Amino acid sequence: MPPVSSRAILLSALAAGTLFGFGLALSTMVQPEVILQFLLLNNMGLLLVLAGAAGTTAIAYALLPHLMQRPVFAPDFKKHAAILKAPTLIGAAIFGSGWVLSGVCPGPAIAGLGTGNWPLLLSVAGLLLGAWIHGRFVAKP
Amino acid sequence: MHTLAHWFPLGWRHFLFGGICIGLGVSLLFALTGFIGGISSTYSAALSWLSTFPYFHREALVSKRSWLMMYALGLFAGAVLFTFTLGHGHAFTRVPLWRLFAGGILAGFGARMSGGCTSGHGICGVASGQLPSILAVLIFLTTAILTAHLVRALGGF
Numbered sequence: 001m002p003p004v005s006s007r008a009i010l011l012s013a014l015a016a017g018t019l020f021g022f023g024l025a026l027s028t029m030v031q032p033e034v035i036l037q038f039l040l041l042n043n044m045g046l047l048l049v050l051a052g053a054a055g056t057t058a059i060a061y062a063l064l065p066h067l068m069q070r071p072v073f074a075p076d077f078k079k080h081a082a083i084l085k086a087p088t089l090i091g092a093a094i095f096g097s098g099w100v101l102s103g104v105c106p107g108p109a110i111a112g113l114g115t116g117n118w119p120l121l122l123s124v125a126g127l128l129l130g131a132w133i134h135g136r137f138v139a140k141p
Numbered sequence: 142m143h144t145l146a147h148w149f150p151l152g153w154r155h156f157l158f159g160g161i162c163i164g165l166g167v168s169l170l171f172a173l174t175g176f177i178g179g180i181s182s183t184y185s186a187a188l189s190w191l192s193t194f195p196y197f198h199r200e201a202l203v204s205k206r207s208w209l210m211m212y213a214l215g216l217f218a219g220a221v222l223f224t225f226t227l228g229h230g231h232a233f234t235r236v237p238l239w240r241l242f243a244g245g246i247l248a249g250f251g252a253r254m255s256g257g258c259t260s261g262h263g264i265c266g267v268a269s270g271q272l273p274s275i276l277a278v279l280i281f282l283t284t285a286i287l288t289a290h291l292v293r294a295l296g297g298f
Contacts, residue, residue, distance in 0.1 A: 006207070012173035013208040017215020018222065019166030020178070025223035027159020032236045034151070039289035044148045045156035050263055052160025053167070057268035060168030071175035080177045080265045082256055082273035091255025092262070092277035095248050096284030100292075102244025103236055105259045106252060107180040109245065110213050112234075114220025119234050119241055126245020128191075131184035133246070134253040135196040 008073040021111040023053070030112035030120075032103025039100050098130070166219075167264055176208065179261025180216075181252035183209045251281075 027049045028034045038046040065077045082088060099105055104112070104123040112120040145153065167178040186206035189197040224230070234241070252258035255277050257266055262281075266274020 009174050009208050010211045013170060013176075013211040014215045014218070016166045016170035016173070016178060017212040018219040019169060019215075020163050020212075021166075021216035021219025022223045023159045023162030023164075023166060023219070024216065025159075025220040026162060026227065027156050028151070029159070030220060032234045032241070036236070036289065039285050040293060041286065041290075043150055045151060045153065048149075048153055048156035049160035049163070050259075050267075052157045053163040053264045054267040056161050056164025057167045057171075057264055058270075060164075060171050061265075061269050064168075064172055068172070071171070072173045074173075074175045077171065077175040078177050080179075080261075080269045080271055080274070082262065082266050082271045082277070084273040084276070087254050088256055088273050088277055089280055091251045091253070092280040093284045094251030095255055095258060096251070096281035097288055098244045098247025098249070098251055099259075099281065100244070100285040100288045101247060102241045103234075104241060104244060105248060106184060107216060107258075107260050110180075110183075111216045111220040114217040114222075115224050115228065116230075117234055119236075119238060122238050122241040123245040126242040127184050127249035127252075128187065128245075130246040130249025130251070131181070131253045132188055132192060134250045135185055135188060136192070136194050138250075138254065139196050 012073060020107065021114060024108050024111040025115055030108045030115055030117065032120075035099070035103040035105075035108075039103075102126070163264065164268075166215075167260075167268075170212070174208070176205070177261075177265045178212065179257050179265050180213075181249075181258040181261055183213045184249055185253060186210070187213075255281075 024030050029049055037043040070076055102123055106127055109120050109123040109127055170176050170178040186202050186209045189203055189206050262274040262277040
């Protein structure tokens with residue numbers, strides 16, 4: 001097997017992130033107001049975004065491991081491994097309560113900065129602080 | 142098409158096409174690297190540079206922090222690209238600053254505790270048919286929607 005080029009991996013992540021960020025901006029998910037409209041059930045657009053994104057990804061996750069022996073620049077396809085335990089579900093509820101307060105989730109906080117929406121820097125700072133509190137005081141090392 | 146306009150007062154195409162574009166990004170990452178493209182671990186990975194606490198220096202985190210930073214840089218760059226092509230300028234959000242910050246803390250904590258967020262559970266987890274992710278999505282959607290209505294009923298928003 002040829003050695004994995006870390007530069008190729010980094011450029012792949014940059015290209016994939018760019019598509020992701022473009023999609024977040026196009027779908028207006030970077031605007032907290034649109035998220036809050038959805039949470040008040042005044043605009044169902046977010047469900048279309050999730051369906052479009054998850055649907056496209058589902059096809060890729062199902063087909064690519066059969067069409068390709070391995071990823072272009074890496075030895076194997078990873079699997080998403082979520083664990084059914086209490087923190088997964090309690091954490092989701094806490095996430096939801098933060099999401100409704102700000103209208104911002106982790107991806108759009110970063111992408112939103114790319115649209116010049118600078119107040120979202122406060123959300124990025126908050127997300128970092130929240131992740132730090134989790135890692136420092138709650139997570140098992 | 143009254144119903145369509147009722148549920149999608151801002152139109153539907155940009156939501157669907159934007160979502161597909163997001164999915165193509167996650168799919169491209171998978172095709173090229175085999176990685177699963179959730180976002181919330183980016184924050185913990187960034188903390189490996191900002192904190193000396195052992196949790197942030199686990200092999201599982203440090204080994205992927207470089208590509209996660211490039212992925213995050215891409216999120217920013219993609220939004221810049223949109224702004225200078227199809228975009229027509231976004232106003233600053235009018236959500237109060239304290240809510241942006243406090244909501245961020247809760248969402249950051251919750252996403253890490255849960256092992257994913259709207260992207261990790263909502264896109265990658267759902268796309269691979271993971272039951273814990275599907276439950277997590279239902280829980281955070283329900284929590285957020287109920288809270289939004291409760292706050293509105295109490296005179297907030």
